[in-house]
Amino acid sequence: MDISRAVFSILFLLIAGLFSVPLSHAVCDPHCQNVSVIGQLTAFEDVSITTSGGNHILIVAIRNGNGTGAITSTITNTSLTWVLDIHRGSNQGWGHDLYCAIVPGAGLQSFRVNTNNGAVGIRILTEEYTSGVTCPASHVAGATGTGTTIDSGGITTSAAALIIAAGATDGDANGDNAGWSAGSGFSIRNPACNTGVEPDQKVCVEDKGIQASGTYNGTFGLVFSDSWDGIVASYNVEVVAPPAYARPAAGYRPPAGQRPVR
Secondary structure (H helix, E strand, C coil): CCHHHHHHHHHHHHHHHHHCCCCHHHCCCCCCCEEEEEEECCCEEEEEEEECCCCEEEEEEEEEECCCCCCCEEEECCCCCCEEEEEEECCCCEEEEEEEEEECCCEEEEEEEEECCCCCEEEEEEEEECCCECCCCCEEEEEEEEEEEEEEEEEEECCCEEEEEEEEECCCCCCCCCCCEECCCCEECCCHHHHCCCCHHHEEEEEEEECCCEEEEEEEEEEEEEEEEEEEEEEEECCCCCCCCCCCCCCCCCCHHHCCCC
16 A cells, blocks of 8 residues: 555544544533522422523423322423423322423523422422533433432433433431432532532432443432432433545555655
């Protein structure tokens, strides 16, 4: 093989490898915004968040209930297109939802979370993630149980992704359930579930970025044994395509000044 063609091929492979690496900034960093809103004795709650850039994704986790029946939620009063990725109802009279939306640019974003029959408490965690993450979720799972470990069950991803897990607890037996701990490889970005007061600590969100396909569970540790519901969702990470490669034509010889010295 002509030495110049060999060098060109090697450089192409190196560049393509760089471009095919999933975006490393998909996971929320210290510059991301996150807010928590707690509403008591209300059927709706308004949320505002100032996003830091365009094509970013907002994730909203909601835990709401009235203790008597199944609770569902909707998001209104918004210019964004919200997708309900997963809804789960509890036999203890509360609901657990995970939404996503893509924001067009930096600035103030406002929306209203509504419940279907007047929840006595709405807990909302909103997190912003930088660009490169798609909405809606590609895979979701959920599970309900009792104990000191929340386990959402597993999802199997086929590519690099942002994994979001949300946990919700009943809380009536122990009041505050401060002391949530993240699952293996996850990070809790919004500290309200550990630094706030009841009822803040009935919902918590964690995330992690994964670089390859695999099966992932969303888990949390709890200080007190409690009834819980766990959700996990994966959001695909956009991968930049490598530059097109044009093979040099047969018999091609670079100009004299570009030929390798033999």
